[in-house]
Amino acid sequence: MVRIKFMGATGTVTGSKTLLELDGKKFLIDCGMFQGLKRLRLMNWEAFPIPLEEIDAIILTHAHIDHSGYIPRLVKYGYRNKIIATPTTTDLCKIMLIDSAHLQEEDAEYANFKRFSKHKPALPLYTIEDAQASLELFEGLPYGERISLTANMTLTFRDAGHILGSAFADIRVSVGGEEKRILFTGDLGRPSQPILRDPHTVYNVDYLVIESTYGDRLHEDNSVKDELAKVVNESVERGGVLVIPSFAVGRTQTILFYLRELEKEGRIPVLPVYVDSPMAIEATEIFKKHFEDYDLESKKLKIEGEDIFSTTHLRFMKTREQSVSLNKVKEKAIIISASGMVTGGRILHHLERLLPSEKNTVLFIGYQAEGTRGRAILEGAESIKIHGKHVPVRAKIENITGFSAHADYNEILAWLSNFHRAPRKVFIIHGEKPQSEALASRIQAVFGWEVEIPEFMSEYVLT
Numbered sequence: 001m002v003r004i005k006f007m008g009a010t011g012t013v014t015g016s017k018t019l020l021e022l023d024g025k026k027f028l029i030d031c032g033m034f035q036g037l038k039r040l041r042l043m044n045w046e047a048f049p050i051p052l053e054e055i056d057a058i059i060l061t062h063a064h065i066d067h068s069g070y071i072p073r074l075v076k077y078g079y080r081n082k083i084i085a086t087p088t089t090t091d092l093c094k095i096m097l098i099d100s101a102h103l104q105e106e107d108a109e110y111a112n113f114k115r116f117s118k119h120k121p122a123l124p125l126y127t128i129e130d131a132q133a134s135l136e137l138f139e140g141l142p143y144g145e146r147i148s149l150t151a152n153m154t155l156t157f158r159d160a161g162h163i164l165g166s167a168f169a170d171i172r173v174s175v176g177g178e179e180k181r182i183l184f185t186g187d188l189g190r191p192s193q194p195i196l197r198d199p200h201t202v203y204n205v206d207y208l209v210i211e212s213t214y215g216d217r218l219h220e221d222n223s224v225k226d227e228l229a230k231v232v233n234e235s236v237e238r239g240g241v242l243v244i245p246s247f248a249v250g251r252t253q254t255i256l257f258y259l260r261e262l263e264k265e266g267r268i269p270v271l272p273v274y275v276d277s278p279m280a281i282e283a284t285e286i287f288k289k290h291f292e293d294y295d296l297e298s299k300k301l302k303i304e305g306e307d308i309f310s311t312t313h314l315r316f317m318k319t320r321e322q323s324v325s326l327n328k329v330k331e332k333a334i335i336i337s338a339s340g341m342v343t344g345g346r347i348l349h350h351l352e353r354l355l356p357s358e359k360n361t362v363l364f365i366g367y368q369a370e371g372t373r374g375r376a377i378l379e380g381a382e383s384i385k386i387h388g389k390h391v392p393v394r395a396k397i398e399n400i401t402g403f404s405a406h407a408d409y410n411e412i413l414a415w416l417s418n419f420h421r422a423p424r425k426v427f428i429i430h431g432e433k434p435q436s437e438a439l440a441s442r443i444q445a446v447f448g449w450e451v452e453i454p455e456f457m458s459e460y461v462l463t
């Protein structure tokens with residue numbers, strides 16, 4: 001008997017965790033942290049409902065914290081079995097999980113300093129040591145290689161096209177001599193994205209567990225590359241600095257890729273480009289190392305000896321001194337720095353200096369959550385608070401919204417249209433309720449398949 005239990009990413013896009021059980025063996029597909037609303041974040045502190053020694057392996061679809069960030073918590077409480085991920089995901093987790101632990105430790109320190117925690121002293125969800133111990137448990141499984149999880153269950157990773165190293169977990173079980181295929185999409189990427197391959201085409205699945213982040217939305221059609229060219233050129237005309245708050249993993253590399261292309265095509269002038277985020281620098285190194293995961297176009301460039309992440313005058317600012325030296329940069333330059341929502345990190349220093357002048361430009365290239373400085377700036381705040389000071393917002397504010405790494409509903413339906421036959425059941429997770437419901441109705445209307453939006457901790461017998 002195969003059982004499936006939904007332990008996260010139900011009615012939300014965070015905390016991805018699904019338990020799969022066969023012949024008394026248990027596997028956890030993804031082990032994500034709950035993020036965002038306090039109600040969700042508190043769930044990270046609850047005791048894990050299953051004895052950890054009963055989990056035979058964690059299967060990780062990709063490195064994002066909403067899929068991987070709870071691993072060190074389980075390790076803190078005694079999880080010692082393996083974590084199976086693609087080699088690229090394994091490398092990216094080295095920076096993602098350590099950074100996450102660092103943030104947890106900082107939050108606890110801050111709570112103790114401000115004395116607002118009920119717990120005395122406030123403790124981190126996990127420590128850097130817990131994250132380091134997690135990294136020892138990773139075992140790399142390249143795309144396309146089939147391994148046995150039990151005598152009756154195998155796993156193969158297929159490219160999900162979402163971030164570098166992202167994978168579908170393609171699981172085959174044999175029950176009573178009959179083979180059934182269970183596919184977990186993790187996060188489903190978009191076709192025709194730079195650097196990444198398109199999501200793997202799948203033809204037949206018995207049970208599908210699919211995400212629905214954009215189950216009710218369509219991405220804009222405009223080319224982000226054209227928009228970027230326009231923003232860079234207008235920034236040069238204004239004569240100031242273009243500063244881009246960026247997410248360290250994925251988005252920064254995409255921006256570098258486009259800037260390089262635009263320079264080569266002569267569509268923007270050659271400008272000094274500074275990447276001022278230690279994590280983005282490390283992530284770029286991992287992206288350079290794992291060119292086996294690139295799409296054909298990027299692979300070709302790599303083989304021809306091109307560095308697809310390098311503009312003509314690119315500098316990585318690793319040390320604090322290098323970062324501080326950017327204070328001298330007053331015109332015609334691009335600074336890419338984290339965090340992407342201006343919640344912390346080196347971007348704060350740059351914005352404190354650059355926001356007050358009309359000459360400068362701030363370009364947002366990712367989702368800005370409610371309550372963040374990024375959202376406040378986008379919504380037209382006249383000033384924002386940085387380091388306890390009110391900083392006037394006079395710089396030109398730009399926003400490019402087309403950079404999503406998640407398929408929209410048309411892209412999801414297009415991917416599903418490859419299926420030769422109806423799955424026995426489609427489980428829709430990883431979405432806010434309206435998004436999951438919208439995707440469910442569309443799948444029913446277009447294909448007439450049986451769909452289910454599982455509740456938190458609900459359990460189903462598959463076969």
Ligand SMILES: [Zn+2]
Nearest residue numbers: 062064162187
């Ligand atoms: Zn993701």
